[in-house]
Amino acid sequence: MSHDKIQAKLVYMANQIATFFKSQPAEEAAPGVATHINKFWEPRMRRQLFEIIDQGGEGLSPLVLEAAPLIHRPSEAAKSA
Template sequence: MSGLEQLVRMANDIGAYFRAEPDHAAAVAGIATHIRRFWEPRMRRRIHAHAAAGGAGLDALVREAIADLAREDPAARA
């Protein structure tokens, strides 16, 4: 499994955890917060770049969270 495939799997696992949240906006925010807090900038840069290139393999909820995170995450602009 490549590093990118592992990041996609990890992001989708986080998404699966937050999918149980009945409030869609809270689920998206929870995913974004988790990635912001626990992923190092290099990992966030890679997942932002992957999402910007179409986000193959990323769950829709995760893609939405990454898009929200990209608006405030300095790693997305690096």
């Protein structure tokens, strides 16, 4: 799968998570998105999500961007492991 298709799939998945958490109280929505991604996305997926965010977050829901500071950014050491 091409890099662009992988990124599009991650944007789609992150936005699906955000859509679910939009129905939660506002103060729980962003932490809920972050908790879900931290719990269920492997470091490689989170690293690719941060690539998208660092490039401006094109296509990502505002709620995903709000949750970004709460999502665990994988270290560079994990990248080479």
